[in-house]
Amino acid sequence: MEDEECPALVPIAAGGSEGPDPGRRIPVTIITGYLGAGKTTLLNYILTEQHSKKIAVILNEFGEGSALEKSLAISQGGELYEEWLELRNGCLCCSVKDNGVKAIENLMKRRGKFDYILLETTGLADPGAVASMFWVDSELGSDIYLDGIISVVDAKHGLQHLTEEKPEGLVNEASRQVALADLIIINKTDLVSGEELNKVRTSVRVDLSNVLDLHAFDSLSGISLQKKLEHVKTTQAHLDKGIMTVTFEVLGDIKEENLNLFIQNLLWEKNVKDKTGHAMDVIRLKGLVSIQGKSHQVIVQGVHELYDLEETAVEWKEDEKRTNRLVLIGKNKLCISLCKFKELFLSAGGPGTCPVKSNQPKLARVTAVRGCSV
């Protein structure tokens, strides 16, 4: 066959392959997905596998988890990071103009040091609101552009999140995350059967086709996209206020079997209750704990009823106070005193008296991030 008529492919100037070019617009990829879907895991994968780009990371953590996220990420090849920004004052998409833009502007002051930005949203974010940030601020628009939105879906729990009915006026954030995605990654396929996986696949597809009109990222014409995003921007609070974060911190070591028992009581038996008899329906559990006899810090990861403990490469320093920090994210606030928590945690629910006296330094700290005052 002659291929005369077929024009030769001419490569578009690759530009900047020799390192970051300060004059070029920087692409931003938004990584979204429900609580515990696997966003940070994907982020780590990109950061460790990708060697030709210098990547800056922006984390928008729900609750107080960012310190944990950071240690999780850094434990696997931190040298790729240029900058970490913590947007602690709430959700990026609730304070788009202030926090989000400012964070990126700050980051851009260090332009030249990186050539890509990865932005991990909270598990409860509406990525549409986050994405619109790039059009709201025209100055920002000349520095960076949105390359795409990746949504990570948990094959095991994704369907449950996608189909959950929300109180009136609230969007289901999981379905918004899928709806606005340019690319959907179904994760944790190892945890489900082929049949279950197919169900998730189908429902994600259906969801997409429902919103194709609204999305249309393909014709990346800034203006129409902006319009579309404006259209979907919610003026009322879009976050599910029913989801709360509680952080507990207890000094000292815990026996591994007690920790397991405590987590099982919390996630499986759901018998860790507050005074009013409420148990928390924990969707996401993160922790950094100090286990008796172990010289290294241990990370606790939980999503619904699944959890695991993983020893990190980080050793407790000799002059460092060993401590246990747990972040619970879920429904029904768990309002228990630090004393009670410590008792439950250290004894894993067994009988015991509370050793904290008022004139002693506090041995435990309870922080209620939202919806819970102790």
Ligand SMILES: Nc1nc2c(ncn2[C@@H]2O[C@H](COP(=O)(O)OP(=O)(O)OP(=O)(O)O)[C@@H](O)[C@H]2O)c(=O)[nH]1
């Ligand atoms: N079995 C299994 N577990 C996975 C997979 N990917 C991630 N996980 C686990 O799922 C848990 C949550 O993963 P993360 O990457 O922290 O999830 P995330 O979406 O960043 O979580 P949040 O930021 O809290 O919303 C961790 O315990 C991971 O080890 C997978 O493919 N299979």
Ligand SMILES: [Zn+2]
């Ligand atoms: Zn994460």
